[in-house]
Amino acid sequence: MALLNILHYPDPRLRTVAKAVTDFDAELKQLVNDMFETMYEAPGIGLAATQVDEHIRLLVMDVSEHRNQPRYLINPKIISADGEEESDEGCLSVPGFYEKVRRAENIRVRAQDDSGETSEFEAQGTEAVCIQHEMDHLEGKLFVDYLSNLKRNRIRSKLVKMQKQLVG
Ligand code: GNR
Ligand code: NI
Numbered sequence: 518m519a520l521l522n523i524l525h526y527p528d529p530r531l532r533t534v535a536k537a538v539t540d541f542d543a544e545l546k547q548l549v550n551d552m553f554e555t556m557y558e559a560p561g562i563g564l565a566a567t568q569v570d571e572h573i574r575l576l577v578m579d580v581s582e583h584r585n586q587p588r589y590l591i592n593p594k595i596i597s598a599d600g601e602e603e604s605d606e607g608c609l610s611v612p613g614f615y616e617k618v619r620r621a622e623n624i625r626v627r628a629q630d631d632s633g634e635t636s637e638f639e640a641q642g643t644e645a646v647c648i649q650h651e652m653d654h655l656e657g658k659l660f661v662d663y664l665s666n667l668k669r670n671r672i673r674s675k676l677v678k679m680q681k682q683l684v685g
Contacts, residue, residue: 521555521569525680526611527673532657533572535565538591541633545575549589549631552577557584561609563647565654568610576651580643590628593652596637597625604646606660614672618663620649 524531538545548571556564556577563578577589600622607615624645627637640648650660661669 518554519551520558521551523555523559523564523568523609524570526608526659526661526676528610530570531567531610531654531659533567534657535567535572535574535655538573538575538629541591541629541631545591546631548573548575549577553579553587553589559609560584562643563651564609565651567654567657574655576648576655578644578647578651580647589631590626590648590651591630591633593626593628593648593655595621595624595649595652596627599623602646604643606646606650608650608660610654611659611661611672611676614661614675616660616664616668618646618650618660620646624648 548566552564552566552569555569556579562580563576566573566575574592575589576593577587579587598621601619602622603617603619605615606618622645623639623641625637625639626648627635629635653659661672
């Protein structure tokens with residue numbers, strides 16, 4: 518197991534569009550484990566491979582109260598969506614900022630497991646929000662992209678300043 522480094526906005530690597538997973542090998546299982554460890558340690562409710570500079574279509578999540586229901590999705594697709602819901606979102610790649618984002622309320626998802634087996638399920642509430650947020654990361658998209666230019670630029674400036682202070 519290993520903790521992975523999480524990229525921070527406005528790092529341009531967060532804009533990479535992830536490629537489909539084609540090799541369901543031991544290296545993939547290792548990355549899934551390392552991403553869970555990184556997500557739980559952060560702590561976050563989800564983590565996309567993009568955020569740890571691995572540009573493949575993989576995300577991990579755990580939206581349970583007791584942090585004991587890990588779920589990972591490989592090559593996820595939203596095959597249907599309905600309803601709209603607005604909720605406050607944050608992101609481990611945009612630390613310290615929370616803003617309202619509108620998402621589909623109910624989604625049906627198709628994804629593969631680490632042996633390449635495909636299954637489908639439905640998600641609502643926080644789980645649906647989290648899946649849509651993580652799938653955006655795989656497209657190089659961040660929740661700040663839904664905000665006004667003014668809000669997004671303010672967040673970017675603050676994060677750039679904070680990162681400069683950290684480097685010294
Ligand atoms: O930990 C996280 N919390 C969260 C809260 C509301 C909406 C989305 C999220 S995902 C975020 C972790 C993260 O950045 N995943 O990409
Ligand atoms: Ni995020």
